Amino acid sequence: MARTRFVGLLVLTIFLCLVAGQLRPSVAAPGGLPRDLFSLGIASRICTDRNSTAKASTDFGHMVQAAPEAVLHLATPADIAELIRFSASSPAPFPVAPLGKGHSGRGQTLAPGGVVVDMRALGRGRGAVRRRRRRAAVGRRPPRGAGARARPAVCTDYLHLTVGRTLSNAGIGGQAFRHGPQIASVHELDVITGTGEMVTCSGAKNSDLFFAVLGGLGQFGVITRARIGFEPALKRVRWVRLAYSNVANFTKDRLKRTLFEGPKSTQFFLGADITKLAGLASRFGSSTIYYIEGAMYYNEDAPALVDQLNFEPGFVFAKDVTYEQFLDHVCEEEMVLRSAGVWDVTHPWLNLFIPWSRILDFDAGVFKCIFRDANPAGLILMYPMNKDRWDDQMTTVTPTNDDVFYNVALLWLALSANDVDQLHRDNKTELAFCEKSGIEYKQYLPHRTSQDRWLRHFGVKWSRIIDLKMKYDPQAILSPGQRMFSLPVEAAS
Numbered sequence: 001m002a003r004t005r006f007v008g009l010l011v012l013t014i015f016l017c018l019v020a021g022q023l024r025p026s027v028a029a030p031g032g033l034p035r036d037l038f039s040l041g042i043a044s045r046i047c048t049d050r051n052s053t054a055k056a057s058t059d060f061g062h063m064v065q066a067a068p069e070a071v072l073h074l075a076t077p078a079d080i081a082e083l084i085r086f087s088a089s090s091p092a093p094f095p096v097a098p099l100g101k102g103h104s105g106r107g108q109t110l111a112p113g114g115v116v117v118d119m120r121a122l123g124r125g126r127g128a129v130r131r132r133r134r135r136a137a138v139g140r141r142p143p144r145g146a147g148a149r150a151r152p153a154v155c156t157d158y159l160h161l162t163v164g165r166t167l168s169n170a171g172i173g174g175q176a177f178r179h180g181p182q183i184a185s186v187h188e189l190d191v192i193t194g195t196g197e198m199v200t201c202s203g204a205k206n207s208d209l210f211f212a213v214l215g216g217l218g219q220f221g222v223i224t225r226a227r228i229g230f231e232p233a234l235k236r237v238r239w240v241r242l243a244y245s246n247v248a249n250f251t252k253d254r255l256k257r258t259l260f261e262g263p264k265s266t267q268f269f270l271g272a273d274i275t276k277l278a279g280l281a282s283r284f285g286s287s288t289i290y291y292i293e294g295a296m297y298y299n300e301d302a303p304a305l306v307d308q309l310n311f312e313p314g315f316v317f318a319k320d321v322t323y324e325q326f327l328d329h330v331c332e333e334e335m336v337l338r339s340a341g342v343w344d345v346t347h348p349w350l351n352l353f354i355p356w357s358r359i360l361d362f363d364a365g366v367f368k369c370i371f372r373d374a375n376p377a378g379l380i381l382m383y384p385m386n387k388d389r390w391d392d393q394m395t396t397v398t399p400t401n402d403d404v405f406y407n408v409a410l411l412w413l414a415l416s417a418n419d420v421d422q423l424h425r426d427n428k429t430e431l432a433f434c435e436k437s438g439i440e441y442k443q444y445l446p447h448r449t450s451q452d453r454w455l456r457h458f459g460v461k462w463s464r465i466i467d468l469k470m471k472y473d474p475q476a477i478l479s480p481g482q483r484m485f486s487l488p489v490e491a492a493s
């Protein structure tokens with residue numbers, strides 16, 4: 001289901017090596033922050049030293065850099081409420097951005113001139129997870145192991161993300177075609193708005209805020225608690241990968257998706273498998289092999305393998321692993337990339353939702369044309385999702401028209417300065433190709449640099465977004481790194 005490219009080069013990557021220093025509270029108001037900030041109860045947890053601000057000045061993408069004036073190391077949700085209330089009532093409000101694990105790609109976590117709030121402490125201590133009647137309150141990230149076997153209805157493929165941030169985007173993974181995105185399984189949230197108010201919301205209570213923050217890119221409030229749906233988890237996983245040389249067969253079978261749940265991995269194949277696959281590619285004169293990857297969960301007896309699908313005869317690869325191994329397999333890949341020195345590099349990722357009816361056009365224009373002679377390092381994921389699993393009341397947008405759309409994730413690693421430039425150019429060429437061909441795509445984890453572009457991204461939802469912003473964050477304090485609003489927020493014309 002995915003075309004994988006393996007990192008073949010070991011490069012010397014120079015990246016900011018930040019040594020955790022002794023955190024010391026500041027006594028003097030730096031830069032533009034009001035001096036009174038440092039007489040609040042939270043002052044001892046506000047750090048202005050360069051070590052702290054440098055750590056909060058970039059993200060996983062390594063493409064944008066801007067240091068905040070200070071970092072608040074959160075102890076309780078009340079700390080962030082106090083900070084936001086203070087900013088909102090200041091004559092010159094300053095920006096506040098919650099920082100999860102810094103896995104954003106384009107500076108979405110940054111708060112130049114303001115305060116970054118390190119949210120990681122919220123998931124620690126009294127247990128990140130409390131299970132009750134197959135629901136769980138989650139401070140930071142999905143649970144692993146321990147106690148009764150249960151799992152969130154939808155896990156992201158990579159588990160080491162914060163729940164607050166994932167819910168601010170959507171949270172997609174191998175189960176999303178069946179259950180929808182992670183935001184679809186949320187029952188209740190605690191949110192601190194841009195006026196510093198602490199609000200509990202759900203589909204029935206303060207519902208406008210509830211739907212606004214789900215997929216809301218951090219624009220309406222900071223999520224401090226989420227109650228999400230859980231399902232019973234089985235013990236083991238039959239994990240299969242089927243190879244295709246023909247994209248039409250691949251997309252046809254991809255829709256027979258009742259059989260499968262599953263994310264993707266580069267660490268799946270053994271050396272002999274790779275030789276066999278290389279033979280398949282050269283037989284068809286193509287460097288593009290597509291894989292459908294699937295997972296069948298079971299307790300005692302491994303399920304039978306797949307038939308009635310059109311993969312290349314003999315090109316079925318299978319493994320049996322524990323449920324935990326399966327869920328956390330992207331972390332294993334992280335370890336491999338880290339040990340090769342290619343984790344902390346620049347990541348010019350592009351994530352697109354492409355309507356089902358145009359996926360073959362996209363394949364022809366992008367994979368067969370733009371990347372015909374290129375072989376960038378990284379991973380490409382393509383998987384379909386059902387539009388009816390996405391609640392349109394939420395802020396996230398999906399392509400209009402088709403009932404099914406594909407997530408196409410181009411997860412590049414730029415191993416040199418040349419790669420960075422080239423991949424930026426490629427990303428622009430792909431978007432230009434979609435525009436020219438009338439492919440009505442939407443960006444996932446969107447990166448937009450002007451309000452005009454945000455308006456195009458959200459389409460008919462834009463005027464509602466402005467109304468909600470005026471209600472819940474009228475000073476445009478929250479998450480300025482999204483570059484969606486600047487002060488003052490103006491009513492939609």
Ligand SMILES: Cc1cc2nc3c(=O)[nH]c(=O)nc-3n(C[C@H](O)[C@H](O)[C@H](O)COP(=O)(O)OP(=O)(O)OC[C@H]3O[C@@H](n4cnc5c(N)ncnc54)[C@H](O)[C@@H]3O)c2cc1C
Binds near residue numbers: 481
């Ligand atoms: C290796 C890797 C794998 C990934 N895999 C997946 C995947 O399988 N599925 C998927 O859907 N996405 C995936 N992503 C994308 C991921 O959801 C985003 O990158 C997101 O930024 C998560 O990162 P984070 O938790 O570190 O949050 P950060 O990047 O630190 O988030 C900071 C920003 O998020 C918002 N935010 C953070 N916390 C909160 C909060 N509590 N309340 C409100 N807003 C908040 C704010 O806008 C803030 O500026 C992946 C990213 C990486 C790097």
